[in-house]
Amino acid sequence: MNKILTPIMMGMGLLGLNSPLMAEESIKLGVLEDQSGDFAVATIGKVHGIQLATEEINADGGIDGRPLELVIYDTQSDNTRYQEFMRRVLQRDKVDAVFAGFSSASREAYRPIVDQFKGLAFYNNQYEGGVCDANMIVTGAVPEQQFSTLIPYMMEKYGKRVYTIAADYNFGQISAEWVRDIVKENGGEMVGEEFIPLGVSQFSQTIQNIQRVQPDFIVTLLVGTAQSSYYEQAMSANLRLPMASSVNVGQGYEHKRFNPPSLANMYVTTNYIEEVDTPASKAFLEKWHQKFPDEPYVNQEAENSYLAVYLYKQMVERAGSTDHDAIRKVIAEGDVCMDAPEGKVCIDPKSQHMSHTIYLARVGEDHSITFPKVWKNIKPYWLGDAGCDLTQSNPATQYTPSNPPSKN
Amino acid sequence: MAFLSELFAFLYQAGDAFAFLVLAACGLAIVFGMMGVINLAHGEFILCGAYVCATATRLGMPLPLSVLLGALVAGIVGMILERLVIRHLYHRPLDTIVATWGISMIATQGTLIVLGSTLPGTGTPLGSFTLGDYSFSQYRLVLIGTALATLVGLYLLFTRTRFGILARATIQMPHMAQALGINTGLVYSLTFGLGAGLAGLAGGLYAPTMTLVPTMGSAFLVEAFVTVVVGGADIFLGTAPAAAILGVIKAALTSWYGQLAGQIGLLLTAIVVIRVMPRGLSGWLLRERG
Numbered sequence A: 001m002n003k004i005l006t007p008i009m010m011g012m013g014l015l016g017l018n019s020p021l022m023a024e025e026s027i028k029l030g031v032l033e034d035q036s037g038d039f040a041v042a043t044i045g046k047v048h049g050i051q052l053a054t055e056e057i058n059a060d061g062g063i064d065g066r067p068l069e070l071v072i073y074d075t076q077s078d079n080t081r082y083q084e085f086m087r088r089v090l091q092r093d094k095v096d097a098v099f100a101g102f103s104s105a106s107r108e109a110y111r112p113i114v115d116q117f118k119g120l121a122f123y124n125n126q127y128e129g130g131v132c133d134a135n136m137i138v139t140g141a142v143p144e145q146q147f148s149t150l151i152p153y154m155m156e157k158y159g160k161r162v163y164t165i166a167a168d169y170n171f172g173q174i175s176a177e178w179v180r181d182i183v184k185e186n187g188g189e190m191v192g193e194e195f196i197p198l199g200v201s202q203f204s205q206t207i208q209n210i211q212r213v214q215p216d217f218i219v220t221l222l223v224g225t226a227q228s229s230y231y232e233q234a235m236s237a238n239l240r241l242p243m244a245s246s247v248n249v250g251q252g253y254e255h256k257r258f259n260p261p262s263l264a265n266m267y268v269t270t271n272y273i274e275e276v277d278t279p280a281s282k283a284f285l286e287k288w289h290q291k292f293p294d295e296p297y298v299n300q301e302a303e304n305s306y307l308a309v310y311l312y313k314q315m316v317e318r319a320g321s322t323d324h325d326a327i328r329k330v331i332a333e334g335d336v337c338m339d340a341p342e343g344k345v346c347i348d349p350k351s352q353h354m355s356h357t358i359y360l361a362r363v364g365e366d367h368s369i370t371f372p373k374v375w376k377n378i379k380p381y382w383l384g385d386a387g388c389d390l391t392q393s394n395p396a397t398q399y400t401p402s403n404p405p406s407k408n
Numbered sequence B: 001m002a003f004l005s006e007l008f009a010f011l012y013q014a015g016d017a018f019a020f021l022v023l024a025a026c027g028l029a030i031v032f033g034m035m036g037v038i039n040l041a042h043g044e045f046i047l048c049g050a051y052v053c054a055t056a057t058r059l060g061m062p063l064p065l066s067v068l069l070g071a072l073v074a075g076i077v078g079m080i081l082e083r084l085v086i087r088h089l090y091h092r093p094l095d096t097i098v099a100t101w102g103i104s105m106i107a108t109q110g111t112l113i114v115l116g117s118t119l120p121g122t123g124t125p126l127g128s129f130t131l132g133d134y135s136f137s138q139y140r141l142v143l144i145g146t147a148l149a150t151l152v153g154l155y156l157l158f159t160r161t162r163f164g165i166l167a168r169a170t171i172q173m174p175h176m177a178q179a180l181g182i183n184t185g186l187v188y189s190l191t192f193g194l195g196a197g198l199a200g201l202a203g204g205l206y207a208p209t210m211t212l213v214p215t216m217g218s219a220f221l222v223e224a225f226v227t228v229v230v231g232g233a234d235i236f237l238g239t240a241p242a243a244a245i246l247g248v249i250k251a252a253l254t255s256w257y258g259q260l261a262g263q264i265g266l267l268l269t270a271i272v273v274i275r276v277m278p279r280g281l282s283g284w285l286l287r288e289r290g
Helices: A002-014 A020-024 A041-059 A081-093 A104-116 A141-159 A170-185 A202-213 A229-236 A278-292 A300-319 A324-332 A382-387 B002-035 B042-058 B064-086 B093-115 B138-161 B162-172 B174-179 B184-209 B218-230 B235-276 B280-285
Strands: A027-033 A068-074 A096-101 A121-123 A136-138 A161-167 A189-196 A215-223 A243-245 A266-270 A337-340 A343-346 A358-363 A370-376 B128-131 B135-137
Touching: A002 B218, A020 B002, A027 A041, A027 A081, A027 A300, A027 A337, A041 A278, A041 A300, A068 A081, A081 A096, A081 A104, A096 A104, A096 A300, A104 A121, A104 A170, A141 A161, A141 A170, A141 A215, A141 A243, A141 A266, A141 A358, A141 A370, A141 A382, A161 A170, A161 A202, A170 A189, A170 A215, A170 A358, A189 A202, A189 B235, A202 A229, A202 B002, A202 B135, A229 B138, A229 B184, A278 A300, A278 A337, A278 B138, A300 A324, A300 A337, A343 A358, A343 A370, A358 B235, B002 B042, B002 B135, B002 B138, B002 B162, B002 B184, B002 B218, B042 B064, B042 B093, B042 B184, B042 B218, B064 B184, B138 B162, B138 B184, B162 B174, B162 B184, B174 B184, B218 B280, B235 B280
Parallel strands: A027 A068, A027 A096, A096 A121, A121 A136, A161 A189, A161 A215, A215 A243, A243 A266
Antiparallel strands: A266 A358, A337 A343, A358 A370, B128 B135
């Protein structure tokens, strides 16, 4: 059938007849996520989220009548694979948009390639914030959403002496800087900070270092499966301090994987986890389990990835094409919003980051989750306030609190 | 009392690092030292031991038995692999590296595909005790004890048993041993199995304290190789003292400036040692005899 249709369509194209048949050409979405390696636990669900949304959209007539087609590669938790596959999807597969990346190291590894080939990449992951790049749309939560809520809450509840242990790469370092600043602003004291190289799995000495200074609570910014051995080891050394985190539970569902009570008294700010008890969340979870009955956990990154496909559909339909400039014009209108499983979310035109409902999740002694507090509609304000405005210019840079955009 | 508790805390940490290094490295050291095989699939034997141990524990087997079962299964898998692959690559060290690396990748990815991205943990047994300002995990003391017992056990195995004597004879002079009627093929097989079994033992022992994922073996690999490189080919004159020295260095640096310093110290020591003593500690200790 296609063999007959294609020459006809080409002929019509040559004659300048923009027929509705032309519109049947699929929209291609590149998916680069870690389906093996150190990060796979947290990221296989992202791929499933994208597949679920794609199936729903295609069953419902596609995007503007065009079917959505996925080009999926396993990036193996390896930064160089991201660079390889990013080149491949942009140059060879010629995808219209890419959904890519878990670790911030991998994002910074592929971002220059997206910029070079003028691609459009969605980063559907919570991270340390600060990426001001017109070719990136970030649907994950950022520090002003996760830390500005969490740290003051913890300091009020438990005390002002704070100890941070963080993974030693850009995510951990910059997140720790945010924690440091917020603790200081609220009149607290950092009694310790330790950065752990990725892949470290033995924490006896770190636990002892923490016991030496007796903090009121610990901020755990540990990443990857090797580092999550910390909780079990801290528990067996009877270190039972309250913990605060932006990455645990909402990403690696440690409360499901480890025996209680090793994660007891862990507080996490997350924009979604499967325990969120709203009708929208329940309906979402039911759809999910119908397609993926064996899914161990639906985390915030899975929801981000799912809703990002719908956001992309909305932007393409409103722009009338997959052209990136046209899409950015739609974003600049400032009302690209949707009702996601977590609640209403909107894309901020200045930073191309997303507003979120932030749930404070508390892990109990038996590892059940309660939500002592929910913040609705927290905007990703920091970049815009600091001077990043992608509707005006595109610096394609990552900023940090100590290295903000220069103001003219 | 404050001084004593600090001293104990330091010894505990050094002992903990020592136990990890010894247990992670001794299987690798035996296979490398006695057979000259550099086994890059070492981490996957650890993985095998850990998964078997955790599964058996979840099915209700007492932990000590599960650990031994993990070691046994890893040892048997090791012997099968020796028969199928390694045996054909003796005297081709570079080819063995590639082959064992391939086995390692197949095992990691196979585990991911068949068993999923993670296995639920079993929880660390025993409790904790307090001394001075610090509280400690009792299970970690068991690990230190087991590391020492493993070394003693291996020493007795190689010096006091018939297998030990046959193994040493085979390794020193394979042709003479063969001429005297020793089944050298079987000895190689058993020795490789022993190395794999020791890796499985390490996996089983650490399974209750770690995240169980297909890539968990790689968490042991760097430390194991550093210990073997620093120690050299002999397990008693090399691996054991190397682990002790590295354990003290690692604990001291980590206590002073965090995990990063500990890791740097470990690798710097390895660089210095191979520069000054190319054949490792044991090569240096045995230089007169060599």
